[in-house]
Amino acid sequence: MSALVATAETPAQRRIALLGVGTVGRALIERLDALDDPRLRLGLLANSRRRLPVHGQTLPRDWAQSLAQGEAHDGSGLLPDLQPGDIVVDATASAELAAWHPRWLRQGLHVVSANKLGLGGPLLRQHEIRALAGEGRHYGDAATVGAGLPLxxxxxxxxxxxxxxxxxxxxxxxxxxxxxxxxxxxxxxxxxxxxxxxxxxxxxxxxxxxxxxxxxxxxxxxxxxxxxxxxxxxxxxxxxxxxxxxxxxxxxxxxxxxxxxxxxxxxxxxxxxxxxxxxxxxxxxxxxxxxxxxxxxxxxxxxxxxxxxxxxxxxxxxxxxxxxxxxxxGAGAEVTAAALLDDLLRIVA
Ligand SMILES: NC(=O)c1ccc[n+]([C@@H]2O[C@H](COP(=O)([O-])OP(=O)(O)OC[C@H]3O[C@@H](n4cnc5c(N)ncnc54)[C@H](OP(=O)(O)O)[C@@H]3O)[C@@H](O)[C@H]2O)c1
Missing domain, CATH: 3.30.360.10 (Dihydrodipicolinate Reductase; domain 2)
Incomplete structure (x- = not known):
């Protein structure tokens, strides 16, 4: 696997926490790898049981094995290492993580979601997300319906x-x-x-x-x-x-x-x-x-x-x-991951 990002730290560079490395999450990793955009750096990977902080500028080739031996976690959306301006990508179908979307926005994080339970869960949550997004915080929803079709x-x-x-x-x-x-x-x-x-x-x-x-x-x-x-x-x-x-x-x-x-x-x-x-x-x-x-x-x-x-x-x-x-x-890992990447690129544009 080639370097995911260039070596120079730039002010526009964003750290990405990718929650969910299933069909869609893996496809996103491949697209990020192929694009090799210095503004987007994977800083954390997680599945429902383990987390892997990614130190340095590149994702190790054996990330899947490293993740399997990574830090155990309880599946919550607590992400203490992220700073305002970093990006959380929710590539899970987790109801628990969807409830974190407004909290992440309040913390100054950007959120990009394939998880429909953020905007498609309780109406109050949708209102909160829409109210919080903007003013420097972005909520990427392109992958939630139609896998990136402009709906x-x-x-x-x-x-x-x-x-x-x-x-x-x-x-x-x-x-x-x-x-x-x-x-x-x-x-x-x-x-x-x-x-x-x-x-x-x-x-x-x-x-x-x-x-x-x-x-x-x-x-x-x-x-x-x-x-x-x-x-x-x-x-x-x-x-x-x-x-x-x-x-x-x-x-x-x-x-x-x-x-x-x-x-x-x-x-x-x-x-x-x-x-x-x-x-x-x-x-x-x-x-x-x-x-x-x-x-x-x-x-x-x-x-x-x-x-x-x-x-x-x-x-x-x-x-x-x-x-x-x-x-x-309007379905499939490829188009869904592409829609997530489109949203990521809108954040760093
Ligand atoms: N597949 C598609 O074509 C498609 C198209 C459009 C939208 N979507 C949406 O995209 C999302 C992901 O779909 P998928 O097909 O990639 O699902 P998937 O293959 O089942 O992968 C889900 C991933 O989420 C992880 N996960 C679950 N709960 C978590 C938690 N609390 N914290 C961190 N990671 C957690 C799972 O970890 P474990 O392996 O440990 O369980 C797994 O890595 C879903 O919301 C789906 O509806 C999918």
Whole structure:
């Protein structure tokens, strides 16, 4: 591995604490390594059990082994070695760390997050984060929805330009987009879920995707950015899970997933007979917010797009008759890490 940073200390150089070195965190380390920007220096790595302070200017090649033998910690967000102006990257899905986002901002730290529970957790926390960000402290949110697609940014800019957001409708889960892309019921849905896990499109426990909870958090982030201060309970979610799948122990989950096959095959066949396709759609407007499986016309803008593509339609004051549409790959370690890096670069720009 090459040097992560140049050797000269510059006033603009920021120390980064990277919390979470899983799929996304590792991809970010590789991008930082490839970019080799002297303004960004990894100063700390952590997983849920260990922390590794990075002394000197370069990340050791064997950082993973060193981390495994690093300092034990309790998974909290206490980071005593960071100074105001340093950056915390949250590349975890930890609820405990998400609660630290406002505290880090108060300490004068910048925060860059792939963790949706910061802005997509309790409404009060989102208010705190938005109120604290700015005035020299930056909160990077590009990776939280659409893995860097310009969704949050566009909503923010439309509102800054005087638009009222009338409605947003979208396919916000790359995993669910992939599962329903081309699904006509001829193969068991559970086999697709297994393939998605094997190929890394789905969470290791696919219930996180199939429950709709991940989409709920994304919808909350978009809705709140759009001026709809919704709480978790105000989003109606039609989960794909059955009680037996929810209750299944990890070693019984694979068998339990078979419960999805017959009802979804029947629904896909019925949908195809009507010339429609199934998509897992999130929508909000002044009347409310809901998430669930919908039968869309085959030429519906939300029905097109391939694989893990996210697609979102936004109606606003200026896009009243025809919506603004944003589409593109919205999942995967590469694009998510790239979105985190974009946010890091905005801080040092
Ligand atoms: N993967 C994607 O395509 C994708 C796309 C968009 C957004 N995201 C989001 O990005 C985040 C990371 O996803 P991932 O796929 O990289 O997850 P992952 O592979 O499961 O990695 C999670 C990492 O977080 C660490 N961690 C958990 N709790 C921690 C704590 N309290 N302190 C420090 N580290 C902690 C884990 O450590 P252990 O190994 O010790 O458990 C692991 O290193 C999630 O919020 C996810 O929703 C992921």
């Amino acid at each position: 949050i940014r566009t909503l923010r800019e439309l509102r800054a330009g005087g638009d009222r957001i009338g409605a947003v409708v979208g396919v916000l889960s790359g995993t669910l987009a992939w599962l329903f892309d081309g699904y006509d019921g001829s193969e068991p849905f559970s086999a697709r879920v297994r393939a998605a896990v094997a190929q890394g499109f789905a969470e290791p426990d696919p219930r996180v995707d199939l429950s709709g909870e991940d989409v709920r958090r994304k919808l909350l982030i978009l809705a709140r950015t759009a001026g709809y201060p919704l709480e978790h309970s105000e989003v109606r979610v039609d989960s794909l899970l059955t009680p037996a799948i929810i209750a299944a122990a990890p070693d019984r989950l694979d068998a339990a997933l078979g419960e999805l096959d017959a009802p979804l095959a029947e629904r896909a066949a019925r949908t195809a007979r009507d010339g429609r396709v199934l998509r897992y759609v999130a929508r909000f407007d002044a009347a409310g917010a809901r998430i669930g499986l919908e039968a869309l016309a085959a030429d519906d803008p939300l029905a097109v797009g391939r694989g893990c593509d996210n697609r979102v339609a936004i109606w606003s004051t200026r896009y009243r008759d025809r919506p603004l549409q944003i589409q593109g790959p």
